[in-house]
Amino acid sequence: MQKRKSIGDIVLFAVTLVLAVVFFFPIYFNLMSAFKSNPEIMRDAIAFPKSFYVDSFKYLLTETDFPRAIVNSVLLTGLSILFMVLVIPMAGYAIERSNAKWTGAVFVYFLAGMMIPFQAYMIPxxxxxxxxxxxxNLVGPIVIYISGSVGFGSLLYTSFLKGVPREIEESAAIDGCSRYAIFFRIVFPLLGPCTASMVVLNGLGIWNDFLMPMLVLPSDQPKTMIVEIFYFVGELSSRWDMIFAGTALSIVPVLILFVLLQRYFVKGIATGAIKG
Structure with a gap:
């Protein structure tokens, strides 16, 4: 029995390792190609770079609108996440803790929005x-991102709040805390793993979104990093050195954020799944 279990663990580890390599290879390939010139990429895409080529990064940051696109991506993602963290936890808390009949209908309404594809209501x-x-302007997509995340965010927070004892809030109310003080001083700090999960999931979606900034922001002005990278893809030829350099610049903040919040992200997803 022990031997069979050990063999199963080895097989599971091997499969996990293979999947990890498969998923990591595109990131490795992009970072490796970012330090190659365009002819070198076209000549041998999978070879190691012969030299530490950084001219593509210099060109992107000095001769194009990419710096403005970086600022737009940071503002778009940061402001959207900020307002999500301010609004959605309160919505989930009100739905979970309120005994009113209409909160159930509101929760179903929020969830129903998750079932409608974006393409169905894009033009209206x-x-x-x-x-x-x-x-x-940036306000439009920010409003859309916030409203579009209410359904999943409410589901995530209501599931997590089921594991937060009501007795803590009742004790604070006896001590004279208001409803808002109870939420922001006592409940909200306990929602850290859930908040980290929402920040990572929605932050990745907004940072990597292409369709919304492409359609909503002005065509004659810099947009976001992902859209500006797309402009280097031509019908007959493409500047692959610029594409890989721009993609590398867009990957680094995402990797840093995920590494910093990985522990809380995994904990929030696991806890929410168990309690939901």
Missing amino acids: LFKELKMFGLYG
């Missing part, structure tokens, strides 16, 4: 943005 949404004067 853009018309609505133009009607409210939000088309052509």
Whole structure:
């Protein structure tokens, strides 16, 4: 029995290792190609770079609109996540802790929004943005990202809040804390793993989003990093050195964020799944 279990562990480890290599290879290939010139990439894409070529990074950061695109990506992602963290936890808390009948209907309404594909309401949404004067600036996509994350965020927080004892809040209420003080001083700090999960999942989606910035932001101005990278892809030829360099610059912040929040992200997903 012990031997059979050991063989199973070895097989499971081998499969996990193979999957890890498969998923890591595109990142490795991109980072390796980012330090090659365009002719070198075209000549042998999988070979190691012969020299530490950084001219593509210099060109991107000094001769193009990529620095402005970096600022747009940071603002778009950072502001969206900030308002999500301020709004969605309160929505999940109100749904989970309220005994009113209408909260169940609101929760179902939020979840129903997750079932409608973006392409189904894309054109009416853009018309609505133009009607409210939000088309052509960063405010429009920020509002869309926040509203689009309410359904999943509410589901995540309500599942997590089921494991937070109500007695803690009742004790704070007896001590004279208001409803807002109970949430922000006592409940919200306990939601750290859940918040980290939401930040990682939504942050990755917003940072890597192509369609929304491409369609909403002005065509004559710098957009986001992902969109600016796309402009180096031509119909007859492509600047692969610029593409890989730009992609490498966009990958680094994501890797840093995930490494910093990995422990809380895994804990939040596991806890939410068990309690949900």
